[in-house]
Amino acid sequence: MSDKLWIFDTTLRDGEQVPGCQLNTQEKIIVAKALEDLGVDIIEAGFPISSPGDFKSVEEISKAVSNPIICALSRAVQKDIEVAADSLKYAKKGRIHTGIGVSPEHIKYKLRSDPDEIIRRGVAAVKLARNFVDDVEFYAEDAGRAEHDFLAKIIEEVIKAGATVVNIPDTTGYCLPEQYGGFISMLKNRVPNIDKAIISTHCHNDLGMATANTIAGVQAGARQVEVTINGIGERAGNTSMEEVVMAIKCHGSIPVETSIDTPKIYGTSRLVSKLMNMPVQPNKAIVGRNAFAHSSGIHQDGVLKHRENYEIMDPKDVGVAESSIVLTARSGRAALKHHLDALGVELEGEELREVYEQFLLLADKKRDIGRKDLMSLVGKYVSDSNFVELISVGYSSNGNITSQVKLKVGEKEYSETAEGNGPVDAVLKAIEKIVEPQVELEEFLIQAMTAGSDDVAKVHMKVIKNDVPYFGFSSNSDIVLASAMAFVDALNKIPVKEYATT
Ligand SMILES: CC(=O)SCCNC(=O)CCNC(=O)[C@H](O)C(C)(C)COP(=O)(O)OP(=O)(O)OC[C@H]1O[C@@H](n2cnc3c(N)ncnc32)[C@H](O)[C@@H]1OP(=O)(O)O
Numbered sequence: 001m002s003d004k005l006w007i008f009d010t011t012l013r014d015g016e017q018v019p020g021c022q023l024n025t026q027e028k029i030i031v032a033k034a035l036e037d038l039g040v041d042i043i044e045a046g047f048p049i050s051s052p053g054d055f056k057s058v059e060e061i062s063k064a065v066s067n068p069i070i071c072a073l074s075r076a077v078q079k080d081i082e083v084a085a086d087s088l089k090y091a092k093k094g095r096i097h098t099g100i101g102v103s104p105e106h107i108k109y110k111l112r113s114d115p116d117e118i119i120r121r122g123v124a125a126v127k128l129a130r131n132f133v134d135d136v137e138f139y140a141e142d143a144g145r146a147e148h149d150f151l152a153k154i155i156e157e158v159i160k161a162g163a164t165v166v167n168i169p170d171t172t173g174y175c176l177p178e179q180y181g182g183f184i185s186m187l188k189n190r191v192p193n194i195d196k197a198i199i200s201t202h203c204h205n206d207l208g209m210a211t212a213n214t215i216a217g218v219q220a221g222a223r224q225v226e227v228t229i230n231g232i233g234e235r236a237g238n239t240s241m242e243e244v245v246m247a248i249k250c251h252g253s254i255p256v257e258t259s260i261d262t263p264k265i266y267g268t269s270r271l272v273s274k275l276m277n278m279p280v281q282p283n284k285a286i287v288g289r290n291a292f293a294h295s296s297g298i299h300q301d302g303v304l305k306h307r308e309n310y311e312i313m314d315p316k317d318v319g320v321a322e323s324s325i326v327l328t329a330r331s332g333r334a335a336l337k338h339h340l341d342a343l344g345v346e347l348e349g350e351e352l353r354e355v356y357e358q359f360l361l362l363a364d365k366k367r368d369i370g371r372k373d374l375m376s377l378v379g380k381y382v383s384d385s386n387f388v389e390l391i392s393v394g395y396s397s398n399g400n401i402t403s404q405v406k407l408k409v410g411e412k413e414y415s416e417t418a419e420g421n422g423p424v425d426a427v428l429k430a431i432e433k434i435v436e437p438q439v440e441l442e443e444f445l446i447q448a449m450t451a452g453s454d455d456v457a458k459v460h461m462k463v464i465k466n467d468v469p470y471f472g473f474s475s476n477s478d479i480v481l482a483s484a485m486a487f488v489d490a491l492n493k494i495p496v497k498e499y500a501t502t
């Protein structure tokens with residue numbers, strides 16, 4: 001059986017530390033609700049001592065969401081912890097996250113302290129926080145550069161003091177996966193009371209290792225991961241939630257499961273990106289614009305034959321409707337044909353080869369080939385609702401009935417006259433004379449819509465070209481004009497190439 005992996009989202013705290021990403025309380029509530037909907041277990045809602053606005057946000061988020069635990073950050077400072085506790089007063093389940101720097105650098109240069117004093121302050125902070133809430137998380141800031149002996153010692157002491165979760169941050173994003181996993185294994189092996197607390201990962205991406213380190217931590221026994229949507233966070237960012245969740249989903253060998261409703265990932269990513277003014281880089285794993293876009297011929301051919309040839313997950317699993325085949329100068333015939341089929345243009349053999357050659361010439365000049373470009377390349381193979389245009393229709397009766405018709409076909413204008421046994425017959429014959437090759441008029445139906453002399457005629461027409469039926473419709477109070485319009489409508493359904501070959 002798999003263990004539960006607790007998803008601790010810090011988009012609203014560490015993510016919000018990014019310059020330009022600050023949110024107001026209303027915006028934070030929108031994100032918090034989306035995170036609740038996504039299924040996260042813990043929302044780190046803010047650092048309440050930092051400003052009245054952040055205090056209010058934690059308070060309001062505590063009221064607005066009910067399922068996740070609401071967590072408030074503090075330093076190992078009495079006032080911070082008291083304010084954090086106060087901000088959580090409406091939370092159904094509240095957690096105080098307190099801690100202190102544990103690396104030689106932090107102890108000496110940032111806190112200007114010594115190891116014994118740091119343990120004393122850490123323990124005091126946890127004890128104080130436990131006076132307010134049962135759920136207290138301790139962070140050993142900069143654990144990624146800490147000495148093993150000291151880290152094991154402080155973790156043992158804070159668990160004795162009542163910490164329910166112990167967070168082992170790689171604050172500076174320094175670790176390699178083996179090293180980071182090594183910290184977690186070391187704690188599991190050396191801290192006697194370690195099973196009384198959940199071990200949490202908190203990794204930064206300064207060397208692009210945040211996800212790898214987090215996974216290494218989980219493989220070594222961590223059961224909570226601290227993550228942000230889109231991997232936003234201080235400097236190069238935090239571990240991205242979507243990457244960890246999908247890595248676990250894709251690799252059944254990691255013996256944990258999360259409660260994340262993965263098809264909601266993409267929507268949440270876009271919401272956060274929009275509200276925080278933080279564009280998602282196109283090649284971002286899982287949620288980037290190109291994460292499911294295939295642009296080179298060999299890959300496209302492979303995906304079209306069998307999606308799994310180049311995709312390790314179903315885009316629908318993360319809320320992306322479908323993968324895309326992007327046409328570029330590196331595309332092959334399989335991709336071109338795929339796009340043409342979608343436009344209803346089924347080309348094979350010589351025709352496909354001819355269009356492909358034109359396509360490559362265009363793609364070398366233009367980076368992305370869109371629908372309009374394709375239409376211009378295959379125009380002659382598809383129908384075009386404006387290819388045949390009726391300019392004017394008239395007739396005269398001088399014993400015999402003679403029509404005069406003006407049509408534009410493609411770029412050229414034509415005038416024609418014809419005789420018929422009535423005005424409709426004469427007009428249709430004149431059109432037939434202009435439009436080569438001849439089509440066979442198989443059905444012609446005129447219907448009156450009301451009963452008056454000013455009635456509107458509704459015309460339905462079926463013409464056959466090369467054994468394929470095409471239908472035209474129109475309505476007009478002038479029955480002759482309505483018939484001509486329906487004929488032209490049917491003619492415009494015929495692929496342009498049928499005209500071009502005559
Ligand atoms: C790794 C992280 O992401 S930690 C979270 C980072 N987020 C933030 O810093 C945002 C919120 N911060 C703030 O609003 C402010 O920095 C405050 C309110 C916390 C403190 O403001 P100030 O009192 O003006 O202190 P300032 O920010 O200049 O310096 C930080 C002080 O906290 C101390 N400190 C830093 N971390 C800790 C800690 N975990 N426990 C105890 N003290 C700490 C520093 O040593 C420094 O103390 P000093 O002034 O005695 O040298």
Ligand SMILES: CC(C)C(=O)C(=O)O
Binds near residue numbers: 140171
């Ligand atoms: C406050 C702690 C958890 C942190 O963000 C870090 O160490 O990176």
Ligand SMILES: [Mg+2]
Binds near residue numbers: 169171
């Ligand atoms: Mg951090």
